[in-house]
Amino acid sequence: MDARRPPTAAGKVMAILDAFAPGDVRLTLSEICRRACLPPSTGHRLVGELTAGGFLERTPDDGTYRIGTRLWRIGSRAPAVSGLRELALPHMEDLYEATHDNVQLAVLGDGRALFVERLRGRRSVPVVTRVGSDLPLHATGAGKVLLAHAPADVREAVLAAPLTRHTGSTLTDPDELRRDLAAVRRRGYATTRDEMTVGASSVGVPVRDRDGTVVAALSLVARTRGADPRRLLPPLATAARALSRDLAAHWHADGDITPPLPPDAD
């Protein structure tokens, strides 16, 4: 959708909701209108309707708007995410118990690593990759895995675009990154060392579906000082293989899980 010129009513509604996509917790009405390229009158009317419907919420004290719980709830039903998350969580819990580092699960989304679940290693390096946030593919362990196994056109598009330097260690030379990605495919895992944030390093491995296609990346993020792949890789690779087996048995590319889940239990 071209958010700069919403073509239709649905386009305008999507443009308003997209205004929050960058991750801003709250926006003023004028900021929403500016980002959605809507005249104030139109924006005011649509935002009012979305607020009445619970898709947006108005902050009492300052009148700013934020994404509403109702929208969160509808979005949480996205099967491509919820099915994968559902099958991955137990393996991520095991990995957390084994390492107490940050455990993250990411998928490829709009040329970025989109984090669909993560457990936080409280006694590890502080990481605030939040569910729903995305990070660059070239500077994160999970991202390198996704990029290494992405369709060639996606990979080349990322390599052709400017590679943002996040730290002095970020790989910003396309050829150097291309060699690193080849090593990721060869070795079966990716590593970063202070490449996204100084002091944080990671190891990432692919998660495959029944066809062997890489559908996600599982990663551990630890303090650089303790982030030895020789320590992190064995449990990580073990959990990724176990998850891949579960995906092969229960997961469909369209996000459905079979057998269908039993009814909710208290």
Next chain:
Amino acid sequence: MDARRPPTAAGKVMAILDAFAPGDVRLTLSEICRRACLPPSTGHRLVGELTAGGFLERTPDDGTYRIGTRLWRIGSRAPAVSGLRELALPHMEDLYEATHDNVQLAVLGDGRALFVERLRGRRSVPVVTRVGSDLPLHATGAGKVLLAHAPADVREAVLAAPLTRHTGSTLTDPDELRRDLAAVRRRGYATTRDEMTVGASSVGVPVRDRDGTVVAALSLVARTRGADPRRLLPPLATAARALSRDLAAHWHADGDITPPLPPDAD
């Protein structure tokens, strides 16, 4: 919003997305139109626009529609949920490690217990409360806590409506439930025993903000045979108090967390 007669363009869009709220993974175009009370022509056009924008996704094999990853991502930014989840997760992880039972966090939503996060006890009773799903207040441990501390009008509305019997043990008599809720307030915790699902029992405790207002419920769900409150309550109450302290220090009713979170780290 009155989904039976979408008043406006935004209302129609919300009605289409609301069609997925009951938790259906995928719907046909005609099912969406039926639920959204839209003529096929209008529904077809709007669904097409929402699909083009990534808010909906079309299943390749059968042409049904499902919630798109883009909508999931925007929804995941709902601060009322994400802020609470962010602060709760470390405490839920501790509780999981201490008990290996199902750890759940719920808030009050539309007269139901809305589950915003949960960790799965693999070696415990199978529970598929999924993030974003809701369960009845009167038959779940977390729900009883939320109901016991809900505004009187909300509580009376739930007590006045028919109380669904999920098992032979579900409390369906309003007076009996009212007495149980009074005990929940007096004791500081709620219990269920086979009331939602035979074989599963739970203990729930309140999570309070800095004003002492109950803003969420933390619960453990275990096999009825092993669900002894004397075992489950101490770690649960400890984690809930620790989370309440974090909320008092860092959480605002509008969902913001202070101090602001540091930038994303790999």
